[in-house]
Amino acid sequence: MNSAYNQIKNEGVTADIIRAIQNVIGTNSANLHEPVFIGNEWKYVKDCLDKGMVSSIGEYVEKFERKIETYTGSKNAVAFVNGTSALHIAMVVAGVKPGDEVIMSSLTFVATANAVSYVGAVPHFVDVCQKDFGIDARSLREYLAEIAIFKDGNCINQKTGRAIKALLPTHVFGHPCKIDSLSDIAAEFHLTLIEDAAESLGSFYAKKHTGTFGKVGIISFNGNKTITTGGGGIMLTECSKIAEHARHLSTTAKQPHRYKYFHNEIAYNYRMPNLNAALGCAQIENLPFFLQSKRKLLNLYAIAFGQIEGVELFQEPKHCQSNYWLQTLILDEDLMVYHEDIIASCLDVGVNVRPVWTPLHLLPIFSNSPASPMTITNNLAKRLINIPSSAGIA
Ligand SMILES: *Cc1c(COP(=O)(O)O)cnc(C)c1O
Numbered sequence: 001m002n003s004a005y006n007q008i009k010n011e012g013v014t015a016d017i018i019r020a021i022q023n024v025i026g027t028n029s030a031n032l033h034e035p036v037f038i039g040n041e042w043k044y045v046k047d048c049l050d051k052g053m054v055s056s057i058g059e060y061v062e063k064f065e066r067k068i069e070t071y072t073g074s075k076n077a078v079a080f081v082n083g084t085s086a087l088h089i090a091m092v093v094a095g096v097k098p099g100d101e102v103i104m105s106s107l108t109f110v111a112t113a114n115a116v117s118y119v120g121a122v123p124h125f126v127d128v129c130q131k132d133f134g135i136d137a138r139s140l141r142e143y144l145a146e147i148a149i150f151k152d153g154n155c156i157n158q159k160t161g162r163a164i165k166a167l168l169p170t171h172v173f174g175h176p177c178k179i180d181s182l183s184d185i186a187a188e189f190h191l192t193l194i195e196d197a198a199e200s201l202g203s204f205y206a207k208k209h210t211g212t213f214g215k216v217g218i219i220s221f222n223g224n225k226t227i228t229t230g231g232g233g234i235m236l237t238e239c240s241k242i243a244e245h246a247r248h249l250s251t252t253a254k255q256p257h258r259y260k261y262f263h264n265e266i267a268y269n270y271r272m273p274n275l276n277a278a279l280g281c282a283q284i285e286n287l288p289f290f291l292q293s294k295r296k297l298l299n300l301y302a303i304a305f306g307q308i309e310g311v312e313l314f315q316e317p318k319h320c321q322s323n324y325w326l327q328t329l330i331l332d333e334d335l336m337v338y339h340e341d342i343i344a345s346c347l348d349v350g351v352n353v354r355p356v357w358t359p360l361h362l363l364p365i366f367s368n369s370p371a372s373p374m375t376i377t378n379n380l381a382k383r384l385i386n387i388p389s390s391a392g393i394a
Helices: 003-025 041-051 060-072 083-093 110-118 137-147 179-188 240-250 274-306 333-348 375-381
Strands: 076-080 101-105 122-126 148-151 154-157 164-168 192-196 216-220 233-237 311-313 327-331 384-387
Touching: 003 274, 003 311, 003 333, 041 274, 060 076, 060 233, 060 274, 076 083, 076 240, 083 110, 083 192, 083 216, 083 233, 083 240, 101 110, 110 122, 122 137, 137 148, 137 179, 154 164, 164 179, 179 192, 233 240, 274 311, 274 327, 327 333, 333 384
Parallel strands: 101 122, 101 164, 164 192, 192 216
Antiparallel strands: 076 233, 148 154, 216 233, 311 327, 327 384
16 A cells, blocks of 8 residues: 555544544533542532541541452552552562562563562463454463463563463453453463552442452552542452451551550551541542443444544453453554554644553563563564543543
8 A cells, every 4th residue: 555545544533533532422521530529529528527537547438448348359458648659569579589580571561570670570461362452362371381480389481591480461441351261371371360450449340340360459549530539449359368468558558556566577658548538438428320321332332433444442352241441443554654644633722642652571671671572562562542431521
């Protein structure tokens, strides 16, 4: 195809995309993801202010944890100041040590790899699956079979000599990855499974909530996530001992006492404040409505994009229920070269779209990290566009 033809095609598709998005969102805000406050948010936050319980003491933190346990079916939930700190402590309680490698995808938010780095471990990037943007189970098994050997029951990367300690998949944009196959691989290669479910509150794989498959999982409640606590995160685990240790580490490892300050580990000030938890308690009451709205939005986009050639709207795999945190367009390969042009043109007219993150293996800060061949990741990075996805639109 010659470039003049392609240029015209690009302009046509860009105009089609803008029109489709504008038709769906109408006069609603075109921001990518905005919080929606329609319930008891004011009441519960005011209650904190009235009682003077805004910080580390108050009833809402535990209330919020119990609500998340009930919703996700997880035995224990521990609230943190944000998803990143929950992920950091997840590494600690999962026993990830300095010099260990942690297998993760490159197509995720930088926090996933940062948390691994915080404990002195090394992110080891692997390729993703075209269908759900998560770690590709089949190519991971082949890759591990090639690079891994077992020494005293531990999985060792024979190329680096380091222990491969954990497998850390992300449910990208809230869409569940093939967590059952990944769980099998983790068992096969003696890896601890830790889930970055930061984006996937309300997403289920075969009716089981994401973030509850691994030894630990985390969810984020940042301002742009499906529900928000302003800033916040939570750790999920079936193991009560791990939950207790995580809670201890998030509160400076202070041993309970009437007046004595005695700390038995070097720890962190990572506990979610009461004020944020109050907001979370109200937000989770709205979650069923948010999920319904986001699904409605998907259906509107499906109609709007149904006729547009060269652009596909992501839809959840059969056995999954996605929260559709971020709605996602996938460009055909012949439009890859116009990926950034299309995004810039949308921004020019006030339609807030964004590309997927720069794959982490391409960031200079992770240039020393091992990586598998990145065929699908590199390809998808030039084809994905997130479009306005707030629950308030539909
Ligand atoms: C949002 C997010 C995080 C971090 O959560 P914060 O609450 O922003 O610290 C981690 N991983 C992924 C994949 C995320 O999207």
